[in-house]
Amino acid sequence: MVLDIRNVQVSLGATQIVHDVELSVAAGELVMLLGPNGAGKSTLLKAVSGDAPARGEILVSGQALTDWCPQALSRHRGVMPQRVDINFPLTAEEVVRLGLSAKSPGRADELVEHLLSELEISHLRHRLVPGLSGGEQQRLQLARVLAQIADTEGERLLLLDECTSALDPAHQQVVLQRVQRLAREQRVAVLAVVHDLNLAAQYADRLVMMRAGRCVLEGSAREVLTPEVLDAVYGFQARIVELPEGYPLVIPLGQTRAQTAPLKPVCRQAS
Amino acid sequence: MMLTPAGRLDAKPALLILGSGALAVALVSVSSGAYPLSVADILQVIAGKEATDPVASMVFLEVRMPRFLLGFLVGAVLAICGAVLQGLFRNPLADPGLIGVSAGASLAAIAVIVLGNTWLGGWLALTGDWALPIAAFIGGSLTVLLAWRIANRSGQTAVATLLLAGIAINAVAGAGTGLLTFYASDEELRSLTFWTMGSLGHAGWDDLVLGAPFMVLALVLVPWLARPLDAFLLGESVVGHLGYRTDTVKKVAIVVVGLGVGAAVAVSGLIGFVGLVVPHLVRQVLGASHRIVLPFSALLGGTLLVAADSLARVVVAPAELPIGLMMALIGGPFFLALLVRTRVM
Numbered sequence: 303m304v305l306d307i308r309n310v311q312v313s314l315g316a317t318q319i320v321h322d323v324e325l326s327v328a329a330g331e332l333v334m335l336l337g338p339n340g341a342g343k344s345t346l347l348k349a350v351s352g353d354a355p356a357r358g359e360i361l362v363s364g365q366a367l368t369d370w371c372p373q374a375l376s377r378h379r380g381v382m383p384q385r386v387d388i389n390f391p392l393t394a395e396e397v398v399r400l401g402l403s404a405k406s407p408g409r410a411d412e413l414v415e416h417l418l419s420e421l422e423i424s425h426l427r428h429r430l431v432p433g434l435s436g437g438e439q440q441r442l443q444l445a446r447v448l449a450q451i452a453d454t455e456g457e458r459l460l461l462l463d464e465c466t467s468a469l470d471p472a473h474q475q476v477v478l479q480r481v482q483r484l485a486r487e488q489r490v491a492v493l494a495v496v497h498d499l500n501l502a503a504q505y506a507d508r509l510v511m512m513r514a515g516r517c518v519l520e521g522s523a524r525e526v527l528t529p530e531v532l533d534a535v536y537g538f539q540a541r542i543v544e545l546p547e548g549y550p551l552v553i554p555l556g557q558t559r560a561q562t563a564p565l566k567p568v569c570r571q572a573s
Numbered sequence: 574m575m576l577t578p579a580g581r582l583d584a585k586p587a588l589l590i591l592g593s594g595a596l597a598v599a600l601v602s603v604s605s606g607a608y609p610l611s612v613a614d615i616l617q618v619i620a621g622k623e624a625t626d627p628v629a630s631m632v633f634l635e636v637r638m639p640r641f642l643l644g645f646l647v648g649a650v651l652a653i654c655g656a657v658l659q660g661l662f663r664n665p666l667a668d669p670g671l672i673g674v675s676a677g678a679s680l681a682a683i684a685v686i687v688l689g690n691t692w693l694g695g696w697l698a699l700t701g702d703w704a705l706p707i708a709a710f711i712g713g714s715l716t717v718l719l720a721w722r723i724a725n726r727s728g729q730t731a732v733a734t735l736l737l738a739g740i741a742i743n744a745v746a747g748a749g750t751g752l753l754t755f756y757a758s759d760e761e762l763r764s765l766t767f768w769t770m771g772s773l774g775h776a777g778w779d780d781l782v783l784g785a786p787f788m789v790l791a792l793v794l795v796p797w798l799a800r801p802l803d804a805f806l807l808g809e810s811v812v813g814h815l816g817y818r819t820d821t822v823k824k825v826a827i828v829v830v831g832l833g834v835g836a837a838v839a840v841s842g843l844i845g846f847v848g849l850v851v852p853h854l855v856r857q858v859l860g861a862s863h864r865i866v867l868p869f870s871a872l873l874g875g876t877l878l879v880a881a882d883s884l885a886r887v888v889v890a891p892a893e894l895p896i897g898l899m900m901a902l903i904g905g906p907f908f909l910a911l912l913v914r915t916r917v918m
Contacts, residue, residue, distance in 0.1 A: 353810045376816025383810060389663060390806045390861040393579045400803055400815065428579040450815065 303361075304329050304457045304491035305350065310358035312342070312349045319345040320356075321515040329457055330489040332482055334502045336526070337512035338536050343495040344384060346512070347463050350493065351381040363457045377403065377454045380447040384463040386439070388431045394418070394442050395427040401449035413452055417445040420480055422473070436468035444477060451490070460484065462494035466501065474498070478505045499552045503527055511535055523549050581860050584869075591869065595876040602644070602883040603637040607891050610637070640776040643784065644882045644896075645875035647773070647841050648851075650788045650833040652874025653795055655848020656855075656866050658717070660802035661826045662724070662735060663809075665853060666911075669834045670845035672735060673742025674716045678831075678838040679768055680746040680753075681712025686768075687753045687761050706783050706839040713838065714831025716742060721827070725809075771842040771897020773882050780840045787836030791829045792871065798826055799863040806861065844897045846904020847874050853911065 305327040312320035320342045327333045335343040349356035352367060360367045362379055370378075380401075388397070398414050418424045421441040426434060434442065444465055451458045462481065466474040482505050484490045496502050502509055503523035511519040511526050513535045519526050527550050532540045539555040575586045604610045614629040651669065658667040658674075669675045685708045689697045697704045720742065724735035754765055767775070801822040804812040812819045837844070851874040852866055859865045878896070881903065885894040 351810070352813055372813065372818055373816040376814060379814075381810075381814040383808065383814075386807050386811065388806055389665065391856055392803075392806060392861045395579075396803075396860070396862055397807070400807065403816075428577075430579075 303327065304363055304459050305493060306359070306361040306364070307346075307350065308359040308361070310346070310349060310356050310360060312345050312354050312356045314345070314354065319515055320349065322358075323512075323515075323517050325493075325510060325517060325520075327459070327491040327493050329491050330485050332485040332492045332494070332505060332507045333510060334506035334508075335493065335495045335510050335512060336497075336499065336502055340514075341512040342515040343512050344463055345515075347461055347493065347495055351379070351383075351461050362459055373403075376450060378451065378457060379459045379461065380451040381461045382443055382447045382463060382465050384467070386443050388439075391430045391432065393428050393430060394423060394434065394438075397431055397442055398445045398449050401446035403450075409453070413449055414445075417448055417452075421445050422476060437470060437473060440465065440468045441473065441477065444480075448480075448484070458488075458490045460490050460492045460494075462492065464495055464497065467497065474501060481505070499527060499532075503549045503552065504547075527552055577860075579860065582858050584859065584865060587859055587869065588872075591872050591876070595872060598876050598880045598883070599641060599645075602641050602879045603633060605883055606632075606637065606886050608632050635777070639778045639781050640773055640882070641879060643776040643781050643840060644773050644879045646781075646785060646788050647837045647844065648847055648878025649871035649875035650791055650837050651844060651847040651878070652851035652870040653792065653867055654830045654833040654837075655874075656852035656863070656870045657795065657798060657802065657826050657830055658848065659852055660798075660805050660863060660866075661721075661823065663805060664735065665856075666849070667735065668846070668849035669713075669830065670843070671849065672716075672720045672739035673746060674713050674720070674830060674834050675838055675843050675845065676743045676746035676750075677716025677719075678709040678713035678835045679843055680749045681708040681835075682839055683750055683753050683765060683768055684708065686764055687757045702783060706787055706836050708835075709839040710787060710831050710835030713835035714827055716746075717827045717830050721823070767895075768838075768842040769897075770895035771844040771900070772895040773841055774893060774895070776840070784836040784840035787832045787839075791833035791836070794825060794829050794832075795867055798822065798829065799867055802826070802863040802867075842895075842897060844878070844900050846900050846908065847878060849911075850904050850907050851877060 303326040307323055307325040310320060310323045311318060323346055335346065337343050345354055348354035350360055350367075362370065362375070395414060395418070398417060399410070402410050402413065415424070418427055421444060423438060423441050423445065426438055426442070431439060431442065447460070451460065460481070465481075466477055469477060478501060481492055481494070485492050485507070506523065509521065509523055509526040510517055511531065518535065519531060527542060529540050529542060532538060532552065541553045541555060543551045543553060545551050575583055577583055600612065600615070603615060604612065608628065610629050610633055614626060615633060618630050618633045654669050655667070658669060658672065659665050661667070682705050685693055685696065685704050689704065696708070700707050720735060720738050723738040750769070754762065757765055801812060801817040804815045804817055805822070809819060812822060852870045855866050855869045855873060859869055878900075881899045882896050885896050885899045888894060
């Protein structure tokens with residue numbers, strides 16, 4: 303396993319946000335974390351990215367997070383935070399280059415060029431970042447994170463916190479296709495927090511549903527995205543349509559109610 | 574081409590332009606003053622030849638040279654400290670003066686001057702000639718740390734809190750300074766006035782010997798910060814994600830600012846706005862990467878301070894304006910313009 307989360311608890315101040323989470327992500331697997339606001343998805347991701355103090359064990363390639371040398375870890379684990387605000391006149395290209403470690407100038411140029419064009423931001427390379435739109439900045443940050451783990455030998459882990467939240471539908475597809483390809487072709491393990499259930503159904507290899515700081519269900523889109531689960535976890539009524547493309551489509555029906563339904567808080571691995 | 578595709582000045586021509594400017598300013602600075610020196614005089618002294626005018630030789634070597642060197646070093650160090658603080662706090666408005674670091678260093682220095690013969694006698698015995706710069710270093714570092722603790726919450730610097738903390742720190746340090754002034758003797762009072770207005774008027778080789786090691790150490794440490802500070806521009810958590818040890822970077826930055834501002838305050842008193850104006854200008858023209866901002870800020874900061882000092886010597890000749898006042902006259906309006914512009918944006 304590239305990522306192993308064992309019995310992890312995260313507290314911020316006196317409040318425990320994440321309770322006893324067990325989760326692992328294998329090489330080449332794209333796992334998406336779902337759940338309502340405040341379910342602890344981002345906090346769990348922060349624990350894995352080293353930004354929130356956690357109890358329990360977090361292993362990257364079998365080695366505890368704290369045992370990694372920071373420089374080496376940065377080549378094996380890319381982290382894209384929910385928001386990056388830049389108040390200084392850096393150009394888009396300079397931001398992507400921050401992700402590069404010592405590479406030959408030729409290779410660095412080629413990589414930057416490649417990433418910018420893949421994420422459709424080549425035309426912005428000399429523009430100043432504070433003047434870019436939210437969606438452009440989001441793709442730019444992804445390019446930086448991808449540059450960071452490109453060319454690394456061995457296992458790699460990519461953590462994405464709502465990496466498509468500011469994107470238009472076309473660019474959501476561009477970005478998630480790129481991430482999916484990274485997982486399938488280059489065997490990168492990806493753990494992503496998403497809110498859009500349909501994007502999750504379309505791209506994830508496995509979904510993990512969180513509620514109130516616990517993983518409550520884990521499995522394929524068909525197993526996790528059912529009217530019963532959505533009702534119990536989010537508290538909304540939905541119709542699920544099976545698409546010919548092979549994944550379900552969630553259509554919210556607009557009736558919401560309080561989240562009171564009991565749901566056994568046990569993480570269940572799909573068969 | 575002089576411009577990069579991003580519409581900025583290329584580093585090489587910029588270095589050429591700024592370098593020539595610095596040389597010109599240096600020449601003006603060492604030649605002008607109450608006893609004007611000609612370029613021929615200066616070249617003669619530099620070449621080591623027997624000067625035709627012995628007074629010229631004395632004025633150049635004992636008065637102008639140390640003053641020029643000290644002014645340049647102080648300007649360079651203050652500008653770099655500004656750039657480091659701005660990177661660290663991710664805020665272009667952070668400045669050693671605004672957030673109270675200079676005031677903290679100054680308070681420590683003034684305490685040594687006033688209480689050196691009484692309460693702080695032990696400190697003087699322990700540190701000897703270095704009592705002042707070391708005290709200013711400690712005062713400066715502690716203030717950076719304090720501002721950091723107050724304004725930084727879980728990796729985010731609250732700008733308003735930082736600037737308000739600066740007001741509070743400046744007020745407390747100012748009250749401390751006032752209290753010490755109250756207890757000071759007439760002779761001490763004269764030195765205190767020098768601190769609060771900032772001046773290079775008494776600069777001699779002994780000041781250079783006391784201040785330079787601290788400032789040079791700050792300048793030696795600072796290149797190590799360039800890349801991590803670039804990462805800081807993306808946010809404190811990103812620094813860790815990119816493989817830097819965030820805590821170590823912060824500590825080094827605080828030591829650099831403490832050393833630099835402490836030593837600058839110890840030898841030249843309170844000189845504001847260099848740290849605010851200079852890095853800002855460099856970023857506008859050459860971009861925000863610290864590998865460019867830090868060296869160019871040093872060069873421009875040194876040049877600017879020497880130029881301001883030369884001006885301060887001639888505007889009301891034969892008297893001279895304190896350079897702190899001079900910089901406040903230049904920097905104050907600049908800061909206001911910056912605020913208005915930021916608001917418009």
